[in-house]
Amino acid sequence: MHVPPRIPTLDDVANAAGVSTATVSRCLNEKQKVSPKTLAKVMETVESLGYTPNFNARAMAAKQSHTIGAIIPTMENAIFARGLQAFQETLLEKGYNLLVSSSAYQPKLEAQQIRELVARGADGLLLIGYERSEAVYEYLARRDVPTVLAWASKSDSEHASVGFDNRAAMRLLADKVIDMGHKQIAVISGIIDGNDRAAERLAGIQDSWRAHGFHLNDLPIIQTPYEIENGATAFEQLIQADVKPTVIMCGNDVLAAGVISKARDLGFNVPNDVSVTGFDDIELAKHVFPPLTTVHVPHRQMGRVAAESLIDLIENRVEKVSHQLDVSVEMRASLQRI
């Protein structure tokens, strides 16, 4: 039969040190409220007993957990990694902990994870993008959970956000592409249903396309989940469908990497036969061949600012603000004048 070990509690420490639990608690949380002598004695006992505080009890009594939760669509590729890392680092500096869940791009799962993290007492939440059901936002509002939305930003938003304008950014890139003489563009986009970032990026291309006097009908678009393999497959489909684009604009770098790979397999020279562009400027972007023209997103900055905003929201209950970060187009060899 399994016998669980007895784990030392605050009481044990208090008894062993000959003080009250209140004092021990103060030693742990507000050292300045305790005399140096008792502090030393208590800490010693804590040490010798190997005491570690029970988080659940603490969160419950104090009504705050010093934990913040983040839900990201996927951990499978590097898109969110860097930003999240910076987010976590900033949080740790400020004495907060991060709990991460992945929703696998499923709104239902995301909603569930949100409830879970809130139920767990998260002091605040980091969510990606703004597109989610009213019910979720209502829940968040009702529970009064400080939340910041990252990787996207609507300045008109009633939500705090840290991000950039996906649409404008992609339009910037598309303008350059078209200005370089490309008249046959094909788009390989992420799945836009439930993914505002993907939708806006696509819209950015369409904006530019229209503004240059073209018809949307002449803009072939394939939607596919953000995976390298899917980029490859999509390119193949394009070719088989006898579309002859001079440039493939991809919804992100991962898709673009797949396209470049498949293009070579099929005997296309990038960029001579076909140009390729991405979005995000992940590490990989400059290491594929040819290096990828893409939109550079300041991931680390975004993570840091998101953390700072969120903590500000939690601790000072300030007004919700939106931070709009600057992105830039990185011109590299995968895009060529025609």
Add this chain to the structure above:
Amino acid sequence: MHVPPRIPTLDDVANAAGVSTATVSRCLNEKQKVSPKTLAKVMETVESLGYTPNFNARAMAAKQSHTIGAIIPTMENAIFARGLQAFQETLLEKGYNLLVSSSAYQPKLEAQQIRELVARGADGLLLIGYERSEAVYEYLARRDVPTVLAWASKSDSEHASVGFDNRAAMRLLADKVIDMGHKQIAVISGIIDGNDRAAERLAGIQDSWRAHGFHLNDLPIIQTPYEIENGATAFEQLIQADVKPTVIMCGNDVLAAGVISKARDLGFNVPNDVSVTGFDDIELAKHVFPPLTTVHVPHRQMGRVAAESLIDLIENRVEKVSHQLDVSVEMRASLQRI
């Protein structure tokens, strides 16, 4: 002044439904112990009040959280992504939730996160590799926290583990490399200090090298953190140092991708001028050019088995077992007979 909203509690539900808190709790956790009529009534009240259980309180009262924690060295690249995803999926199926932290390859941080997760009431832990301080293992044993170590395995281990033999796997690859006629190998390894996987992979190459009658002195080795950029830099160093390897064996695919990229920049043809190998077989491996010869690791299977083992450990308190998974060498174009 900020006024926190009143969040409905079990008591509120009990009052509103005209039953005791015990009954409400049963409706939520052991439906079969409650009459259908009360069940319906209670659930209705739960719904209308928008009640959600407080996790901390529940974990505290029930002494279990149905949460398991995972600490991975990094989220920055895809190494752990796939396995972790499978791990999470399996967990969800079985009614457990996953909390992830990243230790950034820092043992101190990992130790801290372990304590945090345990303090938070995690029912079990997933850790990567086996190399960590005695103190940590003692702590885990004292607290009696079910733990499984993944991505590595020592069959002689006193710990439950799910993984593969990094050393043997890399040796397998090295044997093939040498059998293909390569006599000038250079190694670009991950940082082996504190990373048993990296250390074993390196040892695997050395085993093979020695077994083929070569001297370790003639095996140039560069250690560098697992980042694509670092692979590129390391290759450049090698060349500048006038080392003329016929093959570069890398500690993982990410480093290898960097090497391939930089090699091309410097005018080397891979594999004609120099061959390159990786390890892990991440998605990217077959999409770089030339496609990467590497060791295929069954990440998803590993994640799934790890989850199953851990739950078994938690629920049934079974004996610790080690699962050794099979890996295979994927021969692709980046490695050429000499």
Add this chain to the structure above:
DNA sequence: TTGAAAGATGTAAGCGCTTGCAATTTTGCT
């Protein structure tokens, strides 16, 4: 019809911690 077994519900004691308030000790002045 009756009584024992089974089923449904309620009571209340915690789980381990924080914190407002009260009690006690120390400090700093006159």
Add this chain to the structure above:
DNA sequence: AGCAAAATTGCAAGCGCTTACATCTTTCAA
């Protein structure tokens, strides 16, 4: 030395939930 103020400590009431045990209902065989 004497006293108010400041510093330190203790008391005890929760935080929101689960669960052993007690109590009350229902069911059903005899």
